[in-house]
Amino acid sequence: MSMNEEKKEYRPLIVAFCCNWCSYAGADLAGSSRLSYPADVKIIRVPCSGRVNPMFILRAFERGADGVIICGCHPGDCHYSTGNYYARRRMALLFSMLEYIGVENGRTRVEWCSAAEGAKFSKTMNEFCEKIQSLGENVRLGDLRCKN
Amino acid sequence: MQKIGVFVCHCGTNIAATVDVKKVVELVRYEPGVVFADDYMYMCSEAGQEKIIEAIKEYGLTGLVICSCSPRMHEKTFRACAEKAGLNPYMVEVANIREQCSWIHKDREEATKKAVILARAAIAKVNLNTPLKEGESPVTKRALVIGGGIAGIQTALDIADAGYQVDIVEKEPSIGGRMSQFDKTFPTLDCASCILTPKMVEVNQHPNITLYTYSEVEKVSGYVGNFDVDIRKKARSVDFDKCTGCGECSTKCPLGKIGKIPSEFDRGLKNRPAIYMPFAQAVPAVPVIDRENCTYFKTGKCGVCAKICPSKAVDYEQKDEIVTVKYGAIVVATGFDIINLDKFGEYAYNESPDVITSIELERLMNAAGPTGGHLERMSDHKQPKDIVFIQCVGSRCDSEEKGKPYCSKVCCMYTAKHAMLIKDHWPDTNITVFYIDVRTPGKNFDEFYRRAVEQYHVNYIKGQVGKVKPQPDGSLMVQAADLLDGKQINMKADMVVLAAAVEPNPGVRKIATMLTASIDNNNFLTEAHAKLRPVESPTAGIFLSGMAQGPKDIPETVSQAGAAAVKVIGLLAKDKLKTNPCTAQCDTLLCNGCSTCANVCPYGAITYDDVQVMDHGLRETRRVAQVNLALCQGCGACTSACPSGAMDLQGFSNRQITTEVDAICR
Amino acid sequence: MANVEKQVQLIKDISGSDPYKCMRCGKCSASCPSYNEMDIKPHQFASYIIRGDIDELVESKAAWKCLSCFACIERCPRDVQPGKLVDAARQIVERQREGDYLQPDEIPALLDPETPQQLLVSAFRRYRR
């Protein structure tokens, strides 16, 4: 019993980039609807999913994040009309490249989530946390210097 | 180095119940830049704000972090508060420890830990914040209303009466919308056209209103106060100025007699000629030629209408015309239609002409309708004796491909209305209404419904109909269960009326995309705030009126139309608007002038100029990007497209975001 | 008590439907060909499960009168699909009897002219996946 207590349970570190107009509002709705998801998810507000520079994602991994999720408005609903379309292309290529260099699939994710989809937001985050939990710690993209 | 004050809000127990607020205060105190940290019961209250102002003055704070509810809720409040104390409002960051922390986590220790991390990220960001100043942009004092139904008409009239120019764009040949198809209105049983037609005429004659009927919005650019809209005026094939509206052409059109073109206005219960006005009271009273069906346009022969027109108004050569107009505000009043019933095979709508929708019933009962107001079965033109109404057809339906999850809100009331109107005219008729729930919230609504039961003896049965089976003898068999009596019912009917679910006009999706106005899963336009800003879209300068925003009846539509008008008037009354200072900025020393950013800018806000730069002692003329701050909306698309990092977004800079990432990953 | 909860969960798992979604519209009862022979009506299935009256449901006539015609499943506007709920209740009984599942090739031998056609069709539909 005491062994179990001492052994620290692995909890992933997850960075979520949420666009201000849909997904961040969706996260707020999840909050006001009390739809819980793990505290491992930390949200960074950005104006648009198109604002998410691939460097931010790699930066998060470098600094020790185990998963990065980008949430934006549904295609067609971007507050700025086209931002998420560009994001979709960027992320498709970036994710494919990460897979190519041998990073486990599923550490990155893009989800379209509207301001009305609090339930979807919570569900997505629960799923994503579960996925990352199953993948375990990110050892392939992290910078060792951040660990100490 | 900033001097940062951190203020942690309890939000009563909303935050404090799950987050150890004192501990957060204690732990953030040591973060770089923090010189003061405190907590309070309600940070957004007068007293809470006073506390902030005092601390700013006492500690000479240069940056604030408020750990509280979502920035979407109170960021503005705290920015205003900072400004009151002489601090630039953009030196404030909000850590969302309510919606994104205390409300979703149960474990106190875990939630407290997360709150500290969120606060840390905000502190790290504020360390890099710079004071920003809002810009100004002018306001074009003209409004556009998209949709000429009762919602659009009312909004336009209210704005026009306040002295501003309004244009209405209506895609049909006449304004009037759905309401013009109705016979009577609940709960007063006024005649719909008696109350609508005067308003349509008023619109037509109002000096401040310009009508674009048979027209569509083609393209929208610009931003609040300065929209540029391309309107396509579809070719009417009839000269507006020459036509007197005598209607001779419609009467003589050979296709009117053959009768192959179903009338849209009469929901296909009647046919119309190729040159037509949708209905007698149409505004403007100028016919259009339906080029798809017109013999002249199909074969080059006929030309009867041109020959007989006494004022020579028919013009086959007319072309679509695109006009570009500037507007300060846009109101979306695109209305609704009913859903397609193909998926509800069990109700035999496609099988039997005697199964009709409620709108069709409205036309059948209307004195100007296809039967001249005489209620008859479309199959044998006999007057129906037993009529069944089925409620909630496609409403409150969980299956996405079949129906809609929401309550259509108007069906209960109009069904009661229909039942009473029929009983009034033909008291022998037996009317049965199958309902799931009867919903009558509204002034005089329940009284209205009770009247149908008590006075008119309309038979209300709780229980959804399972199947409608057309019988060989031409009648309809209705299979249902009376849930309250616990009996299954097999009932013969002569006519079945389906209360089909309403849905937003299918064209609204395209319009919303053009306007960058957000839309929900059901294609209803999203309001900026469900309670506090119900007639505004989150996109500045876009307002909502009528069914486009959600199901509602006529009185509600008219009040919302008025509310939208007031919001528009409020906007147009301003000479200048403050613009968002969180705009993109180009570092001319880093810019390559490659145009990548301009290619992704949705607002055309980026142009290129040759400018003289001094790069570490090297003087050069370079082609570099320039951001038009009035056009830039701060989306940041350019920043992630820029390979060199020359483009950056104020308020959400590369450094600020990476520093947040770092803080979270610490 | 715990047993009831388990059974309720089992029914939810087997049927894949959520009884709480039922809005008591009665379209199932309206559509049901066996309505008159049922002591518990299709639109009541959901309430029985919500209340935890599983035993009553299982022991009812209704459970065995359902023909699995799937009309209610097809028409249910809330995706509650009472047919599946009652089917799940029947399966619980089957499982309690520890009846082994049949392999498809064992079936022909067991067929006799008395077996209702509907039963076979229903079984095929259910195990099609």
Add this chain to the structure above:
Amino acid sequence: MYSISKNNLDSLYQAIAGSYDLFMPIKTAGQTNYGFWKDGDEGDIDTLKTVRSGKDAFFPQVEQLYKVSREFIPADVASGEDAEKAADTALRTKLNITPGKLVDQDFVIFGMRPCDVRAIEVMDNVFLADPVDSYYRSRREHGIVVALACHEPEESCFCTIFGVDPADPSKAKADVATWLVGDRLYWKPISEKGEALTAKISSVFEDAADAESKVEEEKAYIENIAKQLPNAELSLEGWGAGKTDERFDSKVWDKVYKGCLGCGTCTFVCPTCQCYDIKDYTTKDGIQRYRCWDSCMYSDFTLMAGGQNRQTQLQRFRQRFMHKLVYYPTNNDGMFMCVGCGRCVEKCPQSLNIVKVIKAFANEKEVSADV
């Protein structure tokens, strides 16, 4: 003199690695670079030129200098110990500074060519001069250099013009000299450190009666080839101490730099380049201060708040060669900061190199002499 069969080299590596860290050329993904050898690595002493020189042994590309971390004791923890401390945030905040670890164990650098060994002398003049670089010194003190003769020098080699002898590593400032002749490696300790190393691993060696003669044969063979190399007679006239004025304003620079990309290939493969930058890396709770190689060819080299002192690639290009051929000799008794290893000759993406620079000036002289 000791000897070991080439087939047995792995046992030699194992023997050394048993007592020391062994830094030697290892082949990975088709390229040979110095690295710390461990079982299973492919030691490669056949390749004449490792891509990077062996200078990492003493001056690694990245090196942690020290770490600064912040520590914070929450009030509730502190209150148990000291009430006054608990009340004051400042008292509960601590800065910890941990210096980087100095090398305190002997290690072996195996297979260094005579030119690279000479390069150590070049770096010594910089890092061991006052103020002494303690990180470098600790490595120098503990490093045991095993030099290796160059069996077949290549056309890019021009070490002989700087007085380096590719045939005889025993003349170099190494601890052990070795020759790889045919299928045998011959091993000759030449310093106390070298003797100590040899003693520790002597069991792996075999007797070789003909060792001396074989090595002499090999020396002659190498010397003969070295003479035939195209740049064996390259003249350094006009370069060296005190030639700053003569060379600095020459028009030749204007032409020779043109193709330069401003990359750092030449610098990073060079055994003598020793410029570095010091930077901070933010970690979980503080920073790590590290130094890393820098290149004077980079446009942001020595970038300061006020800008750079060398703004054009011409200036940067000139700096590199003036430093190697004029400034360094001026400060170090005429010793050149080039050892003729020829790595830049092979690796420059645009085929520019120090030999071309020297030749360009020589040709220019001829031209002006003609006029």
Add this chain to the structure above:
Amino acid sequence: MQELIDRLKELIADGTIVRAIGWKKGDMPYNPEPAYFTEAEDFDDFVYDGFCGANLSKMMIEAGKLEGKTAVCLKPCDTYSFNQLIREHRVNRENTYIIGVGCRGKLDIEKARKAGIKGIKSISGVEIEGDGDVVFDTIYGEKKMAYKDLMLDRCHVCKGKEHVIYDELIGQSQDTDDADRFEEVRKIEAMTPDERFAYFKTELSKCIRCNACRNVCPACSCRKCVFDNTKFDSQQKANVDSFEEKMFHIIRAFHVAGRCTDCGECSRVCPEGIPLHLFNRKFIKDIDDFYGEFQAGKDPEAQSPLTDFTFEDLEPKDAVGRGDK
């Protein structure tokens, strides 16, 4: 070659151009360097042979700022890079006179070294026209190699010998395309994630962060690279054997995605022989697969795939796991 020299001299003499950019003879038979030629006697050292592999298009960024027109010798593949630079407004077309030079594949001296050829004194058979073997005269005797075997890898997957932009053409070309361009990428894609990771880790662990790949790349034309940029906090100089190299190379490849013409210079110049083109080619392959075939630099008017979109674009979740069964 003589025709080329004569023509350039003529162009200078008649005032069409002020200077030319070409290759200057090296001090070894295999190391010509990119250089400017202004005076008639400069052309004494002009060379154009099999070892003139350098892509000169990027030099026009600086040369285009000079007074008067500059002629630049571009091989077929280099013209794609030049077109791309035009699209990005990085070169001045008006100030450029493009001479499209013929090409029968360019040579890689590393291939000779790998074959054990050293102590080279002279080389023959590398002239721009000809079809014989390459003969090396070395200190250790005469060595021979087939021209094809000595060719840079990139020439085996050549885009074709057609110049997509030029003012005039001089010299003949021979097709060298005899391999599948995406073969290597496919091979890696077919590996398991662990194998892929091990492969790239091993390759990238060699990276010395010399920036040669970046500085030679015609698409990496930023005045200041984001990795030299102190404002972004992305500045990096060090190489550590963990993450930085991946970050650098992924982002570099990402920044040139949709702009990279696959000229292969990055792999040619890498001192550690890292197959850097595998990153770029992966992006090219993905772009082709996801958004339709696209060749950067072919059409200077064409919108780059990353600044473009369609409503039906592939979702990121469908971009991965395509190889999984």
